[in-house]
Amino acid sequence: MSGGRLGAVALSVFRESVRDRVFYNLLLFAVLLVGAAVLVGQMTAGQDIKIIKDLGLAATSAFGLFIAVFIGIGLVWKELERHSVYSLLAKPVRRTELVLGKYLGLAFTLLVNVAVMAAVLYVVLACMWWISPENIRASWESPALDPALLVAFLLIYVQLLLVTAIALFFSTFSSPMLSAVLTFGFYVIGHFNADLKHFETVIASAPLVWLTRALYYLLPNLAPFDVTAPVVHGQAVSPGYVAMTIGYGAVYVAFLLAAGAHIFARRDFK
Template sequence: MALVAQAVFKESVRDRVPYSMVAFAVLIIAASYLISQLTAGQDMKILKDLGLAAIAAFGLLIAVFIGINLVSKEVERRSVFAVLAKPLSRPQFILGKYFGLVLTLVVNLSVMTLAFYAVLLYVDFTTDPLLKTAWPAPALDPRLVVAVILIVAELMLVTAIALFFSTFASPLLSALLTLGVWVAGHFNADLRNFETVLDVRPVALLARAVYYALPNLAPFNVRAEVVHGVAVPVSHTALTLAYAAVYISILLFGAIAVFRRRDFK
């Protein structure tokens, strides 16, 4: 399994995924410069918001667009034939693929976070101490790491969704389904109380069922709290991580179950 994971990581490096980190660094540095020219007092808040959003967005791109190809590309190009003829079980193959992409994500997001902190340090160093008093939280706020950890957890969940779809659907369909679930997962709180929108009991029950079946991604987004210096309770972080672990496990079990039964024509 570890060998498959290493291979996925190597492939992502060879396919120039790290270029996204360079793009991120350029974007965030350019943005910080512009923001510092345009605003006073609000610059740190905007910078943090932009930085965290960019980390989440670049990570999402990596998770979805590599994730959807993890299995389907191997099957389509038939590289899976030689691999599965080796002493490697299908569950090991799936788990290796998953953890390989998670490793890619973690390395990418770690580097992006370091770049982000470097920009914050620079802004902190070059800002007038008087202006800093208007900041809701210090520049190098360690709570930013909590936000990044939850972004990583969300992306691990998105990767598991992409991988699950990738075991039976084409890359295009997998991408559409994964992005659909991601959007629904961020806005599915409305489904929970659907009766307030449409007071038809069967529809409300269906909406409630969909709410529980879809991943609830809203708790992973604590960017607003962190940017405004509001504390994120440890219990929230722990529960959200536990929720991610359970949901990821279910998706991986599903992916393995589908992949185990598949015929490779």
């Protein structure tokens, strides 16, 4: 596997995202945050800083999710649809490199997106800090420019990497529509699957309980990536928890990419 070839594929995906005006969502994000900053102060009985933080993190997650899913499912499919996969594979690029390069390109696009959103949120929060009197600032649960927000952004980013890997995995063997449905399905399940672990409270059958428990461990668990509530309330998120959650995400992504690359490598394009 060549780093140069991976980089070239990744760069082309990033350039294509720029050409497709993916980053226009940043403008919408900025307008949303600035508009909310002006409005919420009058509607929330002094909870504007908390709500701007919640909104900023939720919007980062939501915009990122749509980018991850809708671009992720098209990464491989577009090449097949345009028949450009033939000319690509005629070059000295392995199929595995193509899949990994595509993934890295979208990961970089998401990184830029999340980083700019974090910067915009900090700018809006800095403005709110600047215009708020000292007695109002003293009543905030956590500082406006709390560095802990970066932890929430980091985990959102890792969650988006996982969703991208899910989308890419499905796109290696199914249609874009089905890939989108399956990816969204996994996203929803990923926030519900804690229930699977405790299914014995609603079913009596031991094999079914074991099955649901197995599904709990096998399906992606996305809920731990959401640390918005503690971060916004100024509660500490332990470095160990963050490291283990990132580790879980990284291993899961590696599994999905390996499986996706394997399937793509065995596909017959005739």
